[in-house]
Amino acid sequence: MTLKIALTGSIGMGKSTVAAMFVEAGIALFDADAEVRRLQSNGGALVAAIAARFPGTVVNGSVDRDLLGARVLGDRDELAALEVIVHPAVQRARAEFVEAHRDAPALLFDIPLLFETGGEMAFDKVIVVSASLEIQRDRVLARSGMTRAKFDGIIARQLPDEAKRARADFVIDTGGSLDQTRADVTRILACLGLPTGR
Structure with a gap:
């Protein structure tokens, strides 16, 4: 049986x-x-539905994530x-990924809003990636187009880091x-009885 591992954590x-x-x-990895x-990119399956529900957020055939974010945050x-449009499509893609890798010993799923969407029950193990608020803020504000207001808006809709850590099977x-981060990954793989390298 394939071990399904969720990887989550707040932005940055x-x-x-x-x-x-x-x-x-x-x-x-999914x-x-x-x-x-x-x-949401040019030719993507969600472009038409998002254009219809959120007029003005599609530019040159692709969803403009900044415009869409400004509309929904x-x-x-x-x-x-937006979630009603996006979540079922992502779940279908995830099911196809699982089927394509059904013989793998383990699969990793990078899901930023795992706890916020109540999705943790679909996984055997949950890994939370964490850092101090200062490091997180510095990383995120260094991103192109990011503002303090946008960062605060994103943080407001994410479960606090402490709560995520408390619900995790492993914290990195x-x-x-x-090197320390890589050592943590190796330790977790070993704990799960998985190979620690190719």
Whole structure:
């Protein structure tokens, strides 16, 4: 039976870095954010539905994520309307990924809003990626187009880091060196009885 591992954590905590380390160790990855970007890009399956529900957010055949974010962040009803469009499509893509890798010993699922959407029950183990608020803020504000107001809006809709850590099977603190983070990944793989490298 394939072990299903969820990787989650708030924005700027280092999920992508940690996910890449698991991939280096031979674990196949389903990246929910990357899938959403694909579905919202030119020719993507969600472009028409988003254009119809959120007029003006599609530019040159692709969803403009900044325009869409400005429309839904801070508005619970608009965000819920977007989730009704996006979540079923991502769940279908995830099911296809699982089927394509049904013989793998383990699969990793990068899902930023795992706890917020009540999705943790679908997984055997949950890993939370964490760092201090200062490190998180510095990382996120260094991103192109990010503002303090936008950061605060994103944080407001995410479960607090402490709550995520408390619900995790494993916590990886990315506030130290990359070598420390890699050691944590290796330790978790060993704990789960999985190969620690290719």
